[in-house]
Every structure is written in structure tokens, then in C-alpha cells.
Amino acid sequence: MSTVVPLSAQLINLFAAVILLLAFAMLAQRRVLPLINLFALQGLTLCLSTLVVAFSTGQAHLYGSAALTLVLKALLLPWILHRLVRKLQVKSDVEGLVNIPTTMLIGIVLVMVAFNVALPISQLASTISRGTLGIALASVMLAFLMMIVRTKAIPQVVGFLAMENGLFLAATSATYGMPMVVELGIALDVLVGAIILGVFFFQIREQFDSLDIRHLEKLKER
Amino acid sequence: MFALLPIDVLLIAAGTWLALGLAGLAAPRNFRYISKVLFPLGAAVAVLAGLTSLSFLGSGAETAVLAVGLPGLPFHLRLDNLAAVFVLLLGFAAAGISVFAAGYFRKGEGAAPGLLCLQYHFFLAAMLLVLLADDAYAFMVAWEGMALSSFFLVTTDHRHAEIRRAGYLYLLIAHVGAIAILLCFGLMASGSGDYTFAGMRAQSLPPFWASAAWLLALLGFGAKAGLLPVHVWLPEAHPAAPSPVSAMMSGVMLKTAIYGLLRVSFDLLGEPLWWWGVVAMAVGLATALFGVLYSTVQSDMKRLLAYSSIENIGLIAVALGLTLLFHAYRMAALAALAMTALLYHCLAHAGFKSLLFLCTGSVLHATKERSLGRLGGLIHRMPWVAWLALAGVIAGAGLPPLSGFVSEWLLLQGFLFSPGLPHPWLNMVVPVAAAVVALVAALAGFAMVKFYGIVFLGRMREEALKDAHDAGRWERAGLVWLAVLTFLLGVLPTTVIRLIDAATRQLLGAGLADKVREHGWWLLAPISPDRASYAPLVFLAVIAAAVLLGRQLVHRLYHGRLRRSPAWDCGYVFQGPRAQDTAEGFSQPIRRIFEPMFRMERHFPTVRDEQPYYSVKVEDHFWNWLYLPLARFADGISRLIIRLQGGRIAIYLLYSFLTLIVLLLVARP
Numbered sequence: 107m108s109t110v111v112p113l114s115a116q117l118i119n120l121f122a123a124v125i126l127l128l129a130f131a132m133l134a135q136r137r138v139l140p141l142i143n144l145f146a147l148q149g150l151t152l153c154l155s156t157l158v159v160a161f162s163t164g165q166a167h168l169y170g171s172a173a174l175t176l177v178l179k180a181l182l183l184p185w186i187l188h189r190l191v192r193k194l195q196v197k198s199d200v201e202g203l204v205n206i207p208t209t210m211l212i213g214i215v216l217v218m219v220a221f222n223v224a225l226p227i228s229q230l231a232s233t234i235s236r237g238t239l240g241i242a243l244a245s246v247m248l249a250f251l252m253m254i255v256r257t258k259a260i261p262q263v264v265g266f267l268a269m270e271n272g273l274f275l276a277a278t279s280a281t282y283g284m285p286m287v288v289e290l291g292i293a294l295d296v297l298v299g300a301i302i303l304g305v306f307f308f309q310i311r312e313q314f315d316s317l318d319i320r321h322l323e324k325l326k327e328r
Numbered sequence: 329m330f331a332l333l334p335i336d337v338l339l340i341a342a343g344t345w346l347a348l349g350l351a352g353l354a355a356p357r358n359f360r361y362i363s364k365v366l367f368p369l370g371a372a373v374a375v376l377a378g379l380t381s382l383s384f385l386g387s388g389a390e391t392a393v394l395a396v397g398l399p400g401l402p403f404h405l406r407l408d409n410l411a412a413v414f415v416l417l418l419g420f421a422a423a424g425i426s427v428f429a430a431g432y433f434r435k436g437e438g439a440a441p442g443l444l445c446l447q448y449h450f451f452l453a454a455m456l457l458v459l460l461a462d463d464a465y466a467f468m469v470a471w472e473g474m475a476l477s478s479f480f481l482v483t484t485d486h487r488h489a490e491i492r493r494a495g496y497l498y499l500l501i502a503h504v505g506a507i508a509i510l511l512c513f514g515l516m517a518s519g520s521g522d523y524t525f526a527g528m529r530a531q532s533l534p535p536f537w538a539s540a541a542w543l544l545a546l547l548g549f550g551a552k553a554g555l556l557p558v559h560v561w562l563p564e565a566h567p568a569a570p571s572p573v574s575a576m577m578s579g580v581m582l583k584t585a586i587y588g589l590l591r592v593s594f595d596l597l598g599e600p601l602w603w604w605g606v607v608a609m610a611v612g613l614a615t616a617l618f619g620v621l622y623s624t625v626q627s628d629m630k631r632l633l634a635y636s637s638i639e640n641i642g643l644i645a646v647a648l649g650l651t652l653l654f655h656a657y658r659m660a661a662l663a664a665l666a667m668t669a670l671l672y673h674c675l676a677h678a679g680f681k682s683l684l685f686l687c688t689g690s691v692l693h694a695t696k697e698r699s700l701g702r703l704g705g706l707i708h709r710m711p712w713v714a715w716l717a718l719a720g721v722i723a724g725a726g727l728p729p730l731s732g733f734v735s736e737w738l739l740l741q742g743f744l745f746s747p748g749l750p751h752p753w754l755n756m757v758v759p760v761a762a763a764v765v766a767l768v769a770a771l772a773g774f775a776m777v778k779f780y781g782i783v784f785l786g787r788m789r790e791e792a793l794k795d796a797h798d799a800g801r802w803e804r805a806g807l808v809w810l811a812v813l814t815f816l817l818g819v820l821p822t823t824v825i826r827l828i829d830a831a832t833r834q835l836l837g838a839g840l841a842d843k844v845r846e847h848g849w850w851l852l853a854p855i856s857p858d859r860a861s862y863a864p865l866v867f868l869a870v871i872a873a874a875v876l877l878g879r880q881l882v883h884r885l886y887h888g889r890l891r892r893s894p895a896w897d898c899g900y901v902f903q904g905p906r907a908q909d910t911a912e913g914f915s916q917p918i919r920r921i922f923e924p925m926f927r928m929e930r931h932f933p934t935v936r937d938e939q940p941y942y943s944v945k946v947e948d949h950f951w952n953w954l955y956l957p958l959a960r961f962a963d964g965i966s967r968l969i970i971r972l973q974g975g976r977i978a979i980y981l982l983y984s985f986l987t988l989i990v991l992l993l994v995a996r997p
Contacts, residue, residue, distance in 0.1 A: 203978055216989075223992045243992075250988070254981045262977075 114162035115237075118279075121155035122238035125275060126217070129248040132268060133213055134206050138260055142187045145264050149179030152271055155238075156278055165282050171289055175274065178293050183267060183300055190304050191260065194311060204255045213248050220244035228279075238279040246272035257318055259310060263303050270296050334384040335392050335407040338415065338460060341377040342453040345370060349449035356442025363430050366445050368802075370452065371426035377456065378419025381412040386830040391462060403469075404524050406462035409830035410595070413671055414459050414587045416827075421579045421678045422452055424809035428686045429572040431802025434693070439484050451477040451576065458584050463524040464513035467588075471509065475502040475552075478581060481573040482565045494564035501561045505551025509588070512544035516596055528596045538597050542604055545592040546611070552585035554638045555645055556615045557950050563622070566634035567698065571689025574630060578637045579682035583674050586644055590670075593652065594835040605652030606754070612645025613764050620771040621925055624778065624918045625946050627700050627911040629688050632779055633681065636724065639772060640677045643739065644670055646765060650742050651836075653749065653758070660838035662745050664829075665854050668840050669738035671828045676731035676817050680723035683810040684779075687717040690803055691783060694796040700779075700911035705788040709796040712804050714784040719811040721780045723818065725773035729868040731817035734852070736769055737862060741854055771918070778914050787905035819864045821852045912944055919946070927952065 128148040135141045153176040160168030204212075217240075224240035246269050253265035270292065277284045284292075310316075348366050355361055384390075389408035396403055407415075429448070433441060454477055457470035479502070483495035515537055516528040533541065551558040566574045593600055619638030626632035647670035654663035688698075690713045697703055707714035723730035743762035749755040788794065799807065817824060822844050829841035840854055847853050853861035919926060927947040933940030972983075 219989060219993070223996055226996065247985075247989075250981070250985050254978050254985060257978070 112162075114158055117158045118155055118162075119237055121151050121158065122241040122275065122279075124151045125155070125245055125271070126241045126248075129245040129268065129272075130210065130213060132264070133209055133248055133252055136206070138191055138258075139188070141261060141264055142184050142191070145187075145268055146180050146184035148268060148271055149175060149184070152275060153180060155275070159278055159282065163282060167286050168278070168282060170286060171274075171278070174289065174293050178297060179267070179271065182297070186300055186304065187260065187264065190307060194307060203257060209251065209255055213251060216247040216251060217244040220247055239276060242272050242276035242279055244272075245275065248272075259303075259307050259318075263300065266303075267296060267300065333390050333392075334380045334412075335390040335405060335460070337380045338377055338407060338456060339392065339394070339405070341373050341380070342456045342460075344373045345449040345453040345456070348373070349446035349453075352442040352445025352449070354442070356440045359441050362441045362445050363433055366449075367426050367430035370449055371423045371430070374419045374422040374426055374452070376419070378416050378423065381407075381415040381419065382827070384412045385409060385416070385827050394466075398465075401465055403457075403466035404462040404526075405457075405460045405466065406525070407460060409834045410587070410590060411459045413828050413831045414583060414674070415456065417583055417675055417678045418452075418455055418459065418580050420813055421682050421810070422576065424806045424813070425572050425575050425579070425682055425686065426806075427809060428575075428689070428803050428806025431800040431806070432572055432686075432689055432693070433570070439486075444481070444484060447477045447480045448573070448576075451481060451581075455580060455584055459587060462526070464510075464517065464528075465523055468506070468510060468513070471588075472506060474581065474584065475499070475506065478573070478577055482569040482577075484570055484573070485568070488568075491568040494561070494568040498561040498565040501551050501558055505548040505558065508544045508548030508551070510548075512541045512548060512592065515541040515544065516592075525591075525596060529598075532598045535601060539601060539604070542593060542597060542600070543607075545589060546608065549585040549589040549592075550611070550645075553582050553589070553641045553645075554615070554619075555611055555641060556618055557954055559615065559619070559638050560948065560950060560955060562638055563631050563634040563948075566637070566685075567628060567630035571630075571685055571692060574634075575682040575685035575689075578634065578685055579678040582637060582641055583678055586641070586648075586670075586674055589648065590835065593648070594655070600652050600656055602653060602656035602751070602754075605649045605654075605656060607649070608645050608652055609649025609758070609761055612642045612647075612649055613761055613768075614642070615639070615645060616642025616768045617764060618642070618925070620768050620775060621918065621922050622946070622948070623775040624771055625912075625915045625926065628698050629691070629700055629703070629779060629783060630685070630698060632700070632775060633684055633688065636772065636775055637677075637681055639768060640673065640681065643736070643765065643768065644673050644677075646761065647673060647739050647742070650739070650746070650758075653746070653754070654742075655836055657750055659745075659748065660836060661840075661843070661855070662742060662748075663836050664832050664838045664840045665738065665745075666742040667832045667836055668825055668828065668854070669735050669742055671831060672731075672738060672817075672821075672824065673735035675824070675828070676723060676735045676814070679731055679810055679814040679817060680720040683720035683807060683814060684717060684724060686803070686807055686810065687713050687720065690799040690807075691796075694798070695793055697790075697793075700782045702790050703783045703788075703793065704786045704790075704905065704908065705784070706793065706796060707784040708788075709793065710784075710798045712798050713807065716804075716807040716811045717780065717784065719814050721776045723814045725776040726769045727773070728862075729818050729864045729871060731814045734818060734821045734862070734864070736765075738854060740765065741860055744860070745855070774915075774918065778911065782909075782911050782914065786908050789905050789908065819868055821862070821864060822848075822850070825852070912942075919944075925949070 125148055128144055128151065132141055132144045132148070135144060153172050156168055156172040156175060159165070160172060220243040221240035224243050228237060228239040249265045249268035249272055252268065253262050256262055256265065273292075274289075277289075348370050352362050352366050384407065386409070389406055391407075392405045394403040394405055426448075433444060451474060454470050454473035458467060458474055461467035461470055479495055479499045482498055483491055485491050486495070513523065513528075516533065517523045518537070519531045519533070520527050522528070522530075532538075546555070547558070554562040566578060569577065593604070616639050619635050619640075619642055623632050623635030623639060626635060647666050650666040651663050651670060654660075654666055690710065691703065691706060692698055694710060694713075695703060695706070719730060723732040726732040726736040740762060743759060743765065746758040746762070747755045749758065798804075825844050826841045829839040829844075833839040833841075843854060843856075844852065847857055847861070850865050851857065851861055851863045853859075919928070927949050929945040929947070931941070931943045933942055
């Protein structure tokens with residue numbers, strides 16, 4: 107492996123690092139609105155990283171993916187979530203099942219696991235962005251962790267969407283993105299999922315007068 | 329010229345049955361139209377199916393491919409002689425039952441008549457398809473269709489909790505059986521991945537896997553047939569179902585399971601191993617003895633008949649075991665003898681058991697009573713039903729000159745030759761099994777005497793029975809049809825054996841027909857007339873002569889001196905019809921002799937009782953020994969799984985998260 111790393115690869119690694127950093131930031135963020143902003147920022151970074159990959163490899167369809175990411179993840183979904191928060195008048199504090207420092211420690215362990223798992227795969231890959239596979243996997247896991255430890259509905263949805271960000275990053279870094287059809291399909295799925303979840307929030311709110319999903323435990327069959 | 333092959337006719341018959349069922353759905357509440365048009369039409373189709381297979385018997389196999397179902401997986405169908413024998417059984421038994429059903433279902437009882445019509449005809453079509461199926465896929469679809477439609481028929485009266493319970497039990501065991509059959513097919517197709525029966529025939533499994541497949545088939549088909557220990561649904565489901573449905577299930581559906589067992593044992597698996605025969609015989613003997621003992625102690629007439637069905641299936645399994653043994657040791661003629669006994673008993677049982685179940689239906693409608701303790705003397709009010717039931721009872725007891733005797737006689741003939749088996753202990757142990765078969769036959773006679781004597785003879789135990797009316801015209805026609813079949817099966821054994829010989833020859837490569845033909849149609853001598861022969865017409869003539877002579881003598885000697893007076897009353901002042909022997913009392917000796925076989929709860933009256941009563945409840949040991957532990961085990965497992973399902977989303981997410989991480993670490997390159 108040559109010691110001189112081209113600029114584009116350095117940029118990609120930089121953006122990947124930013125995405126990982128944002129994933130940790132989201133894990134640590136207690137308040138709902140900043141959380142959504144962090145998610146939007148992650149989407150934007152993802153878009154930039156995809157652009158760099160597209161530019162340096164000349165893969166034309168990646169420009170489309172980048173545009174899709176920008177519109178959907180950096181603008182549309184955050185906007186929908188903002189509106190939801192305003193309509194539902196969510197209290198800003200987010201309670202977690204596990205306190206923040208412990209969550210962060212678990213997150214670090216997860217990152218180590220992710221790098222460990224991704225190392226052999228990224229050695230096989232020949233793409234310019236292969237080093238970021240570990241980061242992509244780590245951000246998927248961190249988003250998953252967020253879904254587990256948060257008890258309120260909106261942070262869970264943000265976790266779900268952030269997981270998709272991680273998947274997208276993995277796809278770009280390992281194989282220069284998925285086929286356009288698949289990407290469009292996933293984008294649509296995420297959008298529809300967010301909308302449906304939004305409807306559910308209203309229903310949960312109607313029923314329990316709160317968005318705490320711990321109320322859903324009552325639905326269990328006894 | 330486009331010629332209509334028998335298999336096409338049968339497919340059209342199945343299609344017509346489905347269409348008749350749907351036609352019932354078109355006007356589900358129009359009672360006259362459904363009972364007087366659709367059911368008789370269904371019976372006509374059944375006769376057509378029976379006649380078609382009658383004309384087919386003896387010719388080569390025919391195949392057809394029906395492009396229904398999943399793409400790339402059409403239904404392969406095949407009509408061969410084995411299937412034709414069972415189609416014959418289905419058609420002729422179903423004809424009688426359908427005609428009876430035309431008169432049986434009453435307005436405002438149970439489900440809507442249109443729904444019943446759909447389920448009933450779907451049931452018939454599914455059974456026909458089971459017999460015609462030539463690949464595992466079509467077989468399972470038809471098999472499950474049969475199980476589901478019969479489940480709905482059993483739960484026609486679903487307003488009663490016990491009927492729902494019986495239906496649930498039936499469905500549960502039917503599915504356990506279906507899983508076993510599916511696994512059996514999976515094993516047989518494992519080599520080539522070809523699920524057609526032709527593909528399974530072409531390959532030969534190593535002995536271990538062949539045995540595993542055969543044992544699975546025994547479990548799966550045994551669950552449908554009612555072999556021990558998966559028989560428990562039978563005495564529950566048969567009384568719960570309407571009588572024509574019980575008749576159809578007991579007479580025909582149980583035989584489809586026997587068909588499946590024969591198909592797997594002799595056709596699909598290639599050469600059977602000798603110890604399969606021992607297993608089948610042991611299971612069959614246990615089933616037969618168990619069934620007959622329990623049938624003698626029942627006090628509900630339909631339960632009595634249901635246990636008697638278990639006994640008959642046990643005898644059929646014994647015949648299967650004997651056939652497997654003889655076949656494995658290459659004793660072709662004897663194997664053919666045992667196989668003939670098996671097929672004959674299938675036909676005989678389909679006739680007489682359907683007849684008896686239909687008779688209980690008529691009695692049930694006339695008296696609204698199923699308990700033997702409240703019946704009696706019905707021969708005076710229902711002569712048609714009583715005399716026709718007598719035919720069924722004689723056949724069921726295995727007495728000459730009716731059908732049950734022929735098959736049991738053939739089976740015992742087969743046993744008489746078993747000392748010739750080239751195996752040191754088999755040829756000692758197997759004749760002992762013959763003794764058990766004889767015991768079962770005797771006890772079956774006892775159960776039949778109990779059934780007939782308590783329901784039809786003696787004096788009426790209840791006042792209400794005086795209003796009992798005889799069966800209607802349709803019901804009578806159905807009963808007469810089945811009684812005539814039972815009679816023909818009894819007096820024309822050589823003709824029938826020549827018919828079913830085609831199936832024997834197909835499965836074993838040897839038949840009985842040539843031997844039988846040598847002695848003319850009136851004498852049945854399966855091996856040689858020196859050893860044993862049976863001339864049904866002679867028996868019939870002697871019996872008829874004896875009866876006439878006796879009657880004549882009585883008339884001559886006692887003519888004019890006949891007077892009716894109370895029987896000797898043992899010095900008791902009060903003596904009513906209730907003083908007759910009850911169902912419980914009649915079987916008390918059997919209960920006493922075989923006490924360890926039963927699980928009894930008895931209540932004896934004491935001197936101080938205000939209202940003394942005696943009650944006895946006989947239960948199956950299998951509930952306590954096998955089913956309740958199993959149920960507790962399943963319950964325990966489910967409780968553990970409930971603990972896993974805590975209802976918290978975070979926990980659920982954690983499960984998938986941990987699974988993901990573990991999988992990633994395991995699948996690390």
C-alpha cells in the first residue's frame with residue numbers, strides 16, 4: 107500500500123470520520139430538536155462524501171444518489187420531523203434507559219467490533235473508499251444502539267433513519283453504491299416509513315397522552 | 329375420436345362434486361333444493377366414480393397432468409389398480425351415504441345447509457384427489473383439503489363447547505400427522521429433489537433412511553387412521569360429527585390413510601424390510617385389542633362404533649404387518665393372501681361401519697338420544713333401521729355369511745401359514761398374534777351384540793321412545809344400498825377377490841385370483857381346498873334353512889298356545905323396563921376381567937344416599953400417560969417463550985441487535 111494517499115481518499119475518510127462523530131453526537135444528545143438537526147447534518151455529510159466518490163471515480167449515477175440523499179435526508183425528512191415535534195409539542199428532554207456515559211462506552215466497544223468485522227472485507231474490496239466500511243458499519247450499530255436505549259418515539263425514528271444513513275455509506279464505500287432502482291426503492295421506503303410512523307405518533311399520543319413507548323408494553327397479550 | 333379415459337371421468341367426477349358444493353353456496357338457505365337435488369346428484373356422481381374404477385380394475389396405469397397450483401408445479405395424477413380399489417370403496421360407500429344425507433339433514437340444525445353441502449362435497453373431491461395424486465405436492469394439498477373440510481364438518485354444531493374441543497383435537501392430530509407425512513415425502517425425495525411419485529419410485533434409499541421414512545409414514549397415516557397412540561381424536565370427533573359425516577370419516581376417510589400407508593410401504597419405498605412387518609403387527613394388535621376393549625365398555629352408541637373403528641383399523645394394520653413379513657421373506661402367495669385380507673377388510677369395513685353409523689343417525693333423529701341407557705326396544709318402532717342394522721352388526725361381529733367374516737377368515741388363514749417363516753423366533757411369536765386376533769374378533773362380537781341388543785331389542789327404557797318413527801324414504805334407500813353391498817361382499821368373495829387382485833398383483837407381483845378361479849365362483853379356497861375352504865352360499869343356505877325350520881317348528885309345536893305375560897320377576901314387586909340389563913351392566917364382566925386396561929372413576933350408591941345413583945366413567949390411559957405430559961411440556965416451553973416476549977420494544981430491538989453482532993462475528997471471513 108502506498109503511503110501517499112490521494113486527496114479524494116483523504117476527503118472521503120474525513121467525511122466518514124465526521125459521520126461517525128455525528129453518530130456519537132446523536133447518541134449523546136438529550137434534546138429532540140438538536141437531535142434532528144444532527145441527523146440533517148449527517149445526511150448532508152453523507153451527500154458530500156458521495157459527491158466526492160462520484161467525482162473521483164466518475165460514476166455518474168452516484169451524482170443522482172447524492173442528490174437524492176440531499177433532498178431526502180438533509181431536507182425533507184428533518185423538515186417532517188420538525189413539523190411533527192412542533193405539532194405534538196414534545197417536551198425537549200429525552201430520557202434514556204441507560205445513562206449517557208455508559209451509552210458512549212458501549213458505543214466505543216461497538217465501533218471496535220465494527221472495525222474488527224469490517225477489516226477483512228475492506229481488504230478484499232478494491233474501491234477508493236474501502237477504508238470507510240468499518241465506519242459505515244459502526245454508524246449502523248450506533249444508530250441501532252440509539253433505538254434501543256431511547257424510550258421516546260421520535261428519537262427511535264431518528265435512530266431508524268440514521269441506520270439507513272449508515273447502510274448507504276456502506277453501500278457507497280464497498281461497491282460504489284447500489285443500483286439506482288434499489289436506491290430509489292429504499293429512499294421511498296424510508297420516506298413512507300417516516301410518514302407512517304408520524305401517523306402512529308398521533309395515535310399513540312391520542313391513546314396514552316404521551317409519546318413514551320413504554321406505554322406500549324401494556325399491549326402485550328397476557 | 330376423443331376417447332374419455334377412466335382417469336378423465338374421475339377428474340370430471342371430482343370437478344362435479346366441487347361444482348355441486350358451490351351450487352349449494354348459491355342458495356345456502358334453500359333446504360329442498362340442496363337436500364333433494366344436490367345430495368342425490370352427488371350420490372349419482374359417486375356411483376359413476378365407483379363404476380368407472382370397477383371397469384378400470386385390471387388395466388394398466390393412466391396418468392394425467394393438471395396445470396393447477398403453483399407455476400411450474402402442476403398436479404401429477406395417476407390412476408392405477410391400488411388407487412382404483414380405493415376409489416371403488418369411496419364411490420360405492422359415498423353413494424349410500426349421500427343418499428342417506430339427502431334425507432338426514434334437518435332444517436335449522438347446525439350450519440346452513442348450503443355450507444354443509446359445500447364442505448361435504450369438497451370433502452369427497454379431496455378424498456378422490458388424495459387417491460389420484462401422483463406427486464407429493466398434489467397429495468399434500470388434497471390431504472390437507474380433506475382434513476380441513478372434515479374439520480368443518482365435525483364442528484357443524486360448533487355451539488357446543490365439547491364439539492369445538494373435539495374438532496380442535498382432531499385438527500391438532502391431523503396436523504401432527506401431516507407434518508410426519510411431509511417429512512416422509514421429504515426423505516423419499518431427498519436424493520433427487522424430485523417430488524413426483526415416479527421420481528421416488530426410481531430411487532432406492534439406504535435402509536436406515538428408508539426405515540425412517542416408513543416410520544414417519546406409519547406415524548402420519550396412523551394419526552389419520554387412528555392407530556395407537558394417535559387414536560385419541562377418533563372417539564371424540566366421530567360422536568361430535570353429524571351421522572353421515574361420521575359414516576364418511578369412519579368408512580372412507582380412515583381408508584385413505586391405509587391407502588397412503590400401502591402406497592408408501594409397497595410402491596414408493598421399493599423393497600420393505602422384515603422388521604417393519606413386526607412393528608406394524610405389534611401396533612396393529614395393540615390398537616385392535618385396545619379399540620375392541622374400549623368399544624365394549626362404552627355407553628354412547630357412536631363412541632362404541634368409533635372405538636370399533638379403531639379396532640378394525642388395528643386388524644387392517646395387522647394384515648399389513650403380515651403382508652410385509654411374507655413379502656420380505658419372498659413368500660409371494662402368502663403375501664398375496666394377507667394383502668387380499670387387508671383390502672377385503674377395507675371394503676367390508678367401509679360398508680358395514682358406514683351402515684351402522686347411519687343407523688345411529690336415524691336412531692338419533694327418532695329419539696334425540698345417544699346414550700345406550702335410554703334406548704331399547706326400537707325394533708318395534710323402527711323395523712327398517714333395526715333389520716338393516718342387523719346386517720351391519722353381523723358383518724361387524726365377523727359372522728358368516730356377511731362381509732366381515734370373509735376378511736377376518738382370510739387374515740386368520742394367513743396366520744395359519746406363518747410358522748413357515750424362515751426366522752427362528754418369528755415363527756413362534758406370530759402364531760400367538762393369531763390368538764390375539766381371535767380374541768379381538770370374539771370381543772368385537774360382544775360389542776356388536778351389546779350395541780344391537782341394547783338399542784333395538786328388549787323393552788323401551790324410556791316413555792318417550794314410543795314416539796320414535798322409522799327412517800324416511802331417502803334414509804332407507806341409503807341404508808339398503810349399504811346393506812346390499814355388505815351382503816354381496818359376504819356371499820361373492822371369489823368375485824370380489826378377482827377384482828381386487830389387480831391391486832395385489834401390482835404391489836406384490838403375485839395374486840390370488842388364479843388359485844381362487846380353480847374352484848369355481850362358489851367356493852373360496854385361498855391356498856388349497858384340502859387345508860381350508862369357505863362356501864358362503866352353503867353357509868347362507870344352512871343358516872336360512874335353520875331359521876326357517878326353527879320358525880316352522882315353533883309354529884307347529886306352540887301354535888295356538890302362545891300367550892303374552894310378564895317375564896319371571898324374581899319376586900320383585902316393581903318391575904319395569906328399567907330393570908333390564910344396562911349398557912354398563914352388560915359389559916361389567918369385560919370391565920372386571922380387563923381392569924388394568926381401563927382407567928375408571930366409579931361412584932357407588934350407599935345406604936344413606938337420598939337419591940342413590942351409580943355411575944362409571946371409563947377413560948383412556950393414554951391421556952394420563954402420554955398426552956397430558958406432552959401438553960404440560962408444551963405449556964412449559966410456551967411459558968419460557970412468553971418470558972422472551974416481554975412486550976418491551978427496547979428488548980425486542982436488543983434481540984435483533986445481539987443477533988446481528990453475533991452473526992457478524994461468526995460470519996467473519
